[in-house]
Every structure is written in C-alpha cells, then in structure tokens.
Amino acid sequence: MLRKEDPRFLRGKGHYLDDVQLPGMLHLAILRSPVAHARIVSIDTSAAEAHPKVKAVVTGETLAGLGLAWMPTLSNDVQAVLATDKVRFQGQEVAFVVAEDRYAARDALELIDVEYDMLQPVIDVRTALADDAPVIRDDLEGKTNNHCFDWETGDAAATEAAFARADVVVSQDIVYPRVHPAPMETCGSVADYDRIDGRLTLWSTSQAPHAHRTLYAIVAGLPEHKIRVISPDIGGGFGNKVPIYPGYVCSIVGSIVTGKPVKWMEDRSENLVSTGFARDYVMRGEIAATRDGKILAIRTNVLADHGAFNGTAAPVKYPAGFFGVFTGSYDIEAAYCHMTAVYTNKAPGGVAYACSFRITEAVYLVERIVDCLALELAMDPVALRIKNFIQPDQFPYTTKTGWVYDSGDYEPTMREAMRIAGYDELRREQAEKRERGELMGIGVAFFTEAVGAGPRKDMDILGLGMADGCELRVHPTGKAVVRLSVQSQGQGHETTFAQIVAEEIGIPPADIDVVHGDTDQTPFGLGTYGSRSTPVSGAAAALVARKVRDKARIIASGMLEVSVADLDWDKGSFHVKGDPTKAVTIQEIAMRAHGAGDLPDGVEGGLEAQICYNPENLTYPHGAYICVVDIDPGTAQVKVRRFIAVDDCGTRINPMIIEGQVHGGLTDGVGMALMEIIAFDEDGNCLGGSLMDYLIPTALEVPDWETGFTVTPSPHHPIGAKGVGESATVGSPPAIVNAVIDALQPYGVRHADMPLTPSRVWDAMQGNATPP
Ligand code: MCN
Ligand code: CUM
Numbered sequence: 001m002l003r004k005e006d007p008r009f010l011r012g013k014g015h016y017l018d019d020v021q022l023p024g025m026l027h028l029a030i031l032r033s034p035v036a037h038a039r040i041v042s043i044d045t046s047a048a049e050a051h052p053k054v055k056a057v058v059t060g061e062t063l064a065g066l067g068l069a070w071m072p073t074l075s076n077d078v079q080a081v082l083a084t085d086k087v088r089f090q091g092q093e094v095a096f097v098v099a100e101d102r103y104a105a106r107d108a109l110e111l112i113d114v115e116y117d118m119l120q121p122v123i124d125v126r127t128a129l130a131d132d133a134p135v136i137r138d139d140l141e142g143k144t145n146n147h148c149f150d151w152e153t154g155d156a157a158a159t160e161a162a163f164a165r166a167d168v169v170v171s172q173d174i175v176y177p178r179v180h181p182a183p184m185e186t187c188g189s190v191a192d193y194d195r196i197d198g199r200l201t202l203w204s205t206s207q208a209p210h211a212h213r214t215l216y217a218i219v220a221g222l223p224e225h226k227i228r229v230i231s232p233d234i235g236g237g238f239g240n241k242v243p244i245y246p247g248y249v250c251s252i253v254g255s256i257v258t259g260k261p262v263k264w265m266e267d268r269s270e271n272l273v274s275t276g277f278a279r280d281y282v283m284r285g286e287i288a289a290t291r292d293g294k295i296l297a298i299r300t301n302v303l304a305d306h307g308a309f310n311g312t313a314a315p316v317k318y319p320a321g322f323f324g325v326f327t328g329s330y331d332i333e334a335a336y337c338h339m340t341a342v343y344t345n346k347a348p349g350g351v352a353y354a355c356s357f358r359i360t361e362a363v364y365l366v367e368r369i370v371d372c373l374a375l376e377l378a379m380d381p382v383a384l385r386i387k388n389f390i391q392p393d394q395f396p397y398t399t400k401t402g403w404v405y406d407s408g409d410y411e412p413t414m415r416e417a418m419r420i421a422g423y424d425e426l427r428r429e430q431a432e433k434r435e436r437g438e439l440m441g442i443g444v445a446f447f448t449e450a451v452g453a454g455p456r457k458d459m460d461i462l463g464l465g466m467a468d469g470c471e472l473r474v475h476p477t478g479k480a481v482v483r484l485s486v487q488s489q490g491q492g493h494e495t496t497f498a499q500i501v502a503e504e505i506g507i508p509p510a511d512i513d514v515v516h517g518d519t520d521q522t523p524f525g526l527g528t529y530g531s532r533s534t535p536v537s538g539a540a541a542a543l544v545a546r547k548v549r550d551k552a553r554i555i556a557s558g559m560l561e562v563s564v565a566d567l568d569w570d571k572g573s574f575h576v577k578g579d580p581t582k583a584v585t586i587q588e589i590a591m592r593a594h595g596a597g598d599l600p601d602g603v604e605g606g607l608e609a610q611i612c613y614n615p616e617n618l619t620y621p622h623g624a625y626i627c628v629v630d631i632d633p634g635t636a637q638v639k640v641r642r643f644i645a646v647d648d649c650g651t652r653i654n655p656m657i658i659e660g661q662v663h664g665g666l667t668d669g670v671g672m673a674l675m676e677i678i679a680f681d682e683d684g685n686c687l688g689g690s691l692m693d694y695l696i697p698t699a700l701e702v703p704d705w706e707t708g709f710t711v712t713p714s715p716h717h718p719i720g721a722k723g724v725g726e727s728a729t730v731g732s733p734p735a736i737v738n739a740v741i742d743a744l745q746p747y748g749v750r751h752a753d754m755p756l757t758p759s760r761v762w763d764a765m766q767g768n769a770t771p772p
Pocket of ligand 1: 235236237238239353355489490491492493496497528529530531532533534535649650651652654655657658661664721722723724725726
C-alpha cells in the first residue's frame with residue numbers, strides 16, 4: 001500500500017512548524033555563547049531594548065525571577081534555560097529577543113553586550129576527571145569534580161573467571177565519535193498563551209507531545225489541562241526532537257511576557273551546535289574465546305561524554321540506555337560492563353540518534369570486537385558468528401546482562417544475506433584482487449536490537465510509565481478514526497496504523513483516519529523514539545480494534561438473531577456459522593450501533609473503544625548486514641560498492657515502508673562510518689557547526705541498497721511485529737568499518753576509528769590507526 005501522507009508531502013502541502021502563522025505573531029531569536037566556558041560578568045540589553053521593533057529582551061536573570069532559569073532534563077539532571085552564572089558550552093542560550101519579525105530579532109541580538117570572564121574549558125573526556133580539571137557543574141550543590149554517573153552491569157567475577165580460562169583474549173580501544181541526527185527540519189516552536197483563560201497552545205517539533213506537555217506543567221507550574229501541545233508534520237526527528245530544548249521554553253516565556261504568539265525557529269548551525277548530540281563513547285572492548293572460536297565472555301569499560309548537562313533520553317533506570325545489550329547475538333558464559341560518565345564543556349544531549357537508547361554503541365562495540373577476534377583466530381567472520389549464535393530453541397533467551405530476547409532465528413537471516421551477497425564468490429574475488437594489490441573489503445555485522453520501551457514495571461521517563469493509549473471510533477457510516485499518542489516524523493504512521501486497524505476490523509485503510517500529534521485530540525502516551533511505535537502503539541491499535549470487533553460481534557448477534565458463539569468473523573463481516581449468506585458487514589453494524597432499533601441487552605450505543613497498552617517485554621528485531629568496499633590505495637578514499645541488508649522485524653506491516661526505513665538507516669550508517677563527526681578544538685569551539693563541516697551522505701556516497709528479510713514474529717506482540725525504524729542505523733556502521741578494516745589487511749590494520757575519512761584511512765595505512 002502506498003503512503004496515505006504522500007499526496008500531501010509530494011505536492012508541498014505538508015504543514016511544518018515554520019508554516020504555522022498566527023495573527024500578530026512575534027519572532028524570537030536566541031543569543032548564544034561564543035565560548036565554551038566562562039563566567040558571565042554582566043549583560044547589557046539596553047541597546048537591544050531600544051530597537052524600534054523589539055518587544056522584549058529576556059536574560060537568565062529575568063527567568064530566575066520567575067523560577068524558570070533552570071529546567072529538568074529527561075535524565076533527572078537540570079539544564080539552564082538561559083545561563084545565569086556561567087556559560088558551559090559554545091552555543092549555550094544566554095538571552096533572547098522577541099521582535100516584530102525574524103530579521104529584527106536577529107539584528108537586536110547583536111546589540112546585546114555580554115561581558116565574559118573566561119574559564120578553562122574541559123574538552124577531553126579522558127582528562128575530565130583529573131584533579132586539576134575545572135568544575136563545570138558548580139551549580140550542583142557540593143559538586144567538586146566533573147563526574148556524572150557510574151554504572152555497571154553483568155557479573156565481574158564470572159567474567160574474570162571466564163577470561164582466566166580462555167585460550168585467546170583480544171582487547172581493543174574503540175571510539176564511537178560524537179555525531180548529530182541533523183534532521184532536515186531544524187527544531188522550533190510557536191507558543192500562544194491566552195492571558196484571559198490561562199491557556200497555552202504550543203506547536204513544537206516534538207517526537208513526544210504528551211510527555212512534553214506533562215513536563216511543561218511540572219516546570220512552569222501551568223495546569224496540564226490548559227496546555228495543548230501540537231506537533232505538526234515533522235521534517236525528520238531521528239532522536240533530535242525527543243528532548244525539551246531551552247528554545248521551546250523561551251517561546252513560552254516570550255508569549256507570556258508579550259501577550260502575543262511567539263515563534264522560535266533554529267537555523268542549521270544552531271541545530272548542529274546546541275541540540276542533542278548522540279554517541280560520544282570511548283570504549284575498551286575485551287573478548288575471551290577458546291582456540292576453536294567459542295566466545296566465552298565479553299567485557300567493556302566505557303568513558304561517556306555527556307556534555308555540560310545530562311540531557312540523555314532513556315528510561316530512568318537505564319542511565320546508559322540499553323547499552324546492556326552489548327553481548328550481541330551470542331550465547332556466552334559471562335559479561336561485564338563498567339561505565340563512567342563525565343561532564344565536559346560541550347552541548348548536552350546523549351540522545352540516541354536512530355537507535356533505541358545507546359544500542360548503536362553496543363552493537364558497534366560487539367561487532368567490532370568479534371571481528372578483531374576473527375582476525376586473531378584467522379577465522380572467517382561469518383563462521384565465527386554462526387558458531388556463537390543464540391540458538392532458536394534458546395528463546396526467550398536471558399542474556400548475561402539480564403535482557404530477555406523474545407524471539408530470534410539468526411542463522412537463516414545470516415545465510416540469506418550470504419546468498420544475496422554471493423559471499424563465497426566475493427571472497428574469491430577479494431583474493432584475486434589482493435594478488436593484484438587492489439584493496440577490496442567485505443564486512444559483516446549481525447545485530448539484535450531491543451526496541452519498544454517498555455514495560456512500565458521497570459521503564460519510565462521522569463516517572464511517566466512507558467505505556468501508550470489508543471482510541472478507535474467507528475462513525476455511523478462505517479468510517480473510522482484511530483487516535484494515537486505516538487507522532488510520526490516521516491515513518492508513515494498515517495498509513496501503517498490504518499493498515500493495522502484495517503486488518504483487525506475489516507474497514508479499508510482508506511476509510512480509517514489516523515490522528516496524532518495533538519494532545520487535545522489523542523490519548524496519553526510517551527511518543528515516538530526507540531522504534532517503539534509499532535511495538536507499543538501498534539499493539540495498542542491492534543488490541544483496541546479487537547475490542548471494537550468484540551462489541552461489533554455482540555451487536556451482530558442481535559442483528560442476525562443468533563448467539564455470539566454462532567458467529568464467524570470474515571474480515572469485514574460476521575456471518576452465521578455454516579451459512580455465509582446470513583451476514584452483516586462492519587459498516588452495517590456501525591450504523592446499527594448508532595441508529596434506531598434495539599441493541600442486545602446491556603449494550604450501549606456507539607462503536608468505539610479505548611485502551612492503554614503496557615508492553616510485556618521489548619521486541620528484539622535482528623539483522624545480518626554485509627558490506628563490500630573498495631579503497632583507492634592512492635587516495636585512501638573508501639567507496640561502498642555493495643550493501644546487503646537482511647532484516648527480521650517479525651510480522652511486516654508495510655514492506656515498502658520498511659524498505660524505506662532501512663534505506664534511510666543504511667544511509668545514516670554510511671554517514672557515521674565514513675563522514676560524520678562533531679569535533680571540538682582545544683578551546684571548545686565546535687568544528688561541526690555547518691553542513692560544510694559536518695558532512696552528511698548524499699546519493700553520491702551510497703550504493704543501490706540490496707535488501708532482504710526473514711520473519712520471526714514476536715511472541716508477546718498481538719500481531720507479532722517488532723520495530724524496524726532504527727535497525728539499519730544500528731547495524732550498518734560496524735558492517736562498513738569491518739569492511740574497511742578487511743580491505744586494509746595487507747597493511748596489517750586491526751582497527752581504526754570512525755569516521756573513516758580518507759585521512760584516517762591513510763593514517764591507518766601508514767601504521768598510525770589512532771587519530772591524534
Ligand atoms: N513497520 C512495519 N512493520 C514492522 C515494523 C515497522 O511496517 N514490523 C513500519 C511502521 O508501521 C512504521 C515504520 O515502519 O510506519 C517504523 O516503525 P517503528 O519501527 O515502530 O518505528 P517508529 O515508528 O517508532 O519510528 C521511530 C524510528 C526512530 S526512533 C527514528 S530515530 C527514526 C526512524 O523511526 N527517525 C525517522 N525512522 C525515521 N524515518 C523518517 N522518515 N524520519 C525520521 O525522523
Ligand atoms: Cu533513537 S533516536 Mo529515535 O529513538 O527517535
């Protein structure tokens with residue numbers, strides 16, 4: 001089925017945040033810190049205030065007077081809305097101007113005079129905990145260092161014992177650099193505060209409108225029923241639109257102060273410099289195995305850079321997200337991870353960029369380290385993986401770090417990827433090319449993800465349980481509307497949720513309207529990220545439709561004058577068992593539910609239902625990826641020649657949409673593996689602040705993707721579906737890096753860190769794999 005939303009998008013009729021125009025609307029611009037770490041001595045706003053088009057200038061001091069200078073982050077830290085005492089990263093919000101138009105607001109920023117007293121910045125995560133490192137978070141009472149949190153999982157002693165018994169131990173330092181989701185549409189909001197009835201309407205680029213509304217209620221002390229958050233069409237999120245940004249809060253304050261609607265819309269550089277980054281993990285991976293390639297244990301030690309404020313988005317019990325799945329798809333004896341997270345003078349975030357809470361880092365670690373082991377054992381990387389896979393009869397499988405993989409059948413997926421790739425033939429081609437001095441590499445990665453957060457008994461964000469509401473209403477004429485708490489940013493929910501409901505109640509998808517993104521129109525739920533829409537809201541949609549069908553069955557029994565047990569469902573109609581001519585359609589039932597005439601005893605009129613679905617477990621999709629690269633030995637330029645992706649996301653709702661999701665994620669992976677990095681100089685200047693410096697892949701850098709699939713349904717999901725929106729971003733970087741390292745075997749390279757730009761590959765070829 002083609003996407004129902006596309007006629008609107010393809011004709012330029014999408015309605016994005018910047019399309020919101022309200023009468024009398026003013027425009028907000030944010031003054032940002034030019035430096036990474038400095039004390040604010042003074043701010044002079046008088047010249048800006050005198051600008052004829054300026055309506056308000058607000059500083060941190062003004063906000064402090066309202067108790068709004070600081071806001072909670074999604075991970076129980078606090079973040080400055082506008083800096084009061086110090087600036088803690090380059091690009092931090094210092095003041096804002098509200099003016100009659102966008103240009104005047106920007107011009108007035110230049111009239112604000114801030115005097116900074118420079119402080120030494122903390123940039124290198126490795127020295128952030130040194131005794132003499134300046135303390136970044138002196139706003140936190142009693143804070144005397146830059147320590148953010150420590151976290152561990154697994155069994156250290158059992159892992160130690162397994163390592164002691166191993167024939168072979170391999171360790172490798174691996175960095176997953178800071179990257180940025182860089183959605184096509186930047187972040188923004190329009191706030192409209194009605195002073196008379198105290199109602200706030202906020203249009204914002206939010207992936208989670210309900211969660212945001214509750215947080216505004218808590219932060220600003222506004223009554224929740226008077227706040228309406230609307231996410232219009234969103235031009236890509238990729239995790240970037242999960243956090244609450246100071247700009248959203250500023251627009252609210254701007255509207256309260258001026259009594260007018262206020263729009264804030266970031267430019268590209270603001271988005272790259274100040275909004276949620278991803279990754280930034282410095283990892284040491286260790287793997288222990290027997291000589292014949294049985295993996296015994298995996299151990300890792302991680303240093304995590306969280307920037308100036310811990311703005312990570314993850315369920316609160318998981319400070320390092322779902323990094324705990326770092327044991328991958330392998331049946332091992334023991335595992336242990338220790339992580340130290342620190343503050344640095346960099347933008348806050350730690351959002352997952354197209355990955356369910358740090359799973360990308362985990363998969364990258366295990367898939368790199370397994371390849372290092374294959375090299376050490378001189379074993380084929382595919383054979384090593386297959387030998388260690390969790391077997392089908394072991395599911396549900398409890399990992400050594402406590403995750404329960406719901407289902408999986410890994411080897412067929414791996415074999416399908418090998419079949420499409422022509423794996424053996426590729427290896428032969430590679431051998432020939434090596435003889436001729438050509439650099440061809442074949443990289444393999446196999447991943448298991450944990451998506452669909454999550455069971456409310458152990459998952460919440462700031463106390464909000466991760467269950468999703470869903471409502472289905474069938475109108476008298478048999479058309480329907482399904483109301484979701486999740487919010488599409490391009491994933492095609494208007495199509496796929498209509499398909500889920502259609503499958504259950506037999507109303508054609510075209511007759512089912514999907515409503516989302518408006519807290520006044522939809523039931524509560526935690527939003528779209530961590531590929532949770534299908535696992536959680538998708539389940540809710542299926543179950544709410546079954547509830548409606550159950551009621552329809554009772555009404556049908558009255559219409560056909562038989563007992564409920566004597567009815568058969570035939571996708572779209574009920575008929576009397578054994579007599580298909582005695583039937584009523586769902587449309588006829590809908591009319592009866594709303595119309596004249598008797599209904600069976602105890603049945604209320606109407607045909608609708610509502611549900612709040614609390615998932616029993618996460619879903620665990622998996623996939624096998626094979627990448628083929630060629631490297632120019634003269635320039636060290638990597639070309640991805642082929643990429644084969646075989647994904648298993650259980651029951652597939654819309655194969656075309658899945659394919660689109662996979663294509664997008666694979667393209668992300670090429671970006672991360674070969675091009676993208678948010679780097680900083682030693683003064684804390686962000687070196688990735690524009691798309692001239694932060695390189696994202698285009699059609700030129702990517703091959704024709706070759707996709708395939710297997711289907712291993714989730715046993716606990718009502719239709720067996722698992723999430724897929726992030727699978728390809730998770731699985732592709734290790735496949736590409738493994739391919740590059742494989743190509744560099746003639747140079748004896750075991751590892752090189754992303755992004756594998758020509759200069760890094762060149763360095764690796766010269767025996768200098770660790771970037772300075
Ligand atoms: N789907 C399906 N069958 C399945 C699983 C999914 O047909 N077994 C369909 C779904 O119905 C949905 C799409 O695939 O239309 C993605 O579903 P799902 O895996 O549940 O992920 P979400 O809808 O929750 O989307 C979130 C995910 C995340 S977290 C990021 S990040 C990401 C991604 O989606 N951001 C995206 N894909 C994106 N795609 C676009 N265009 N834009 C983004 O910002
Ligand atoms: Cu993991 S980025 Mo998505 O979860 O919005």
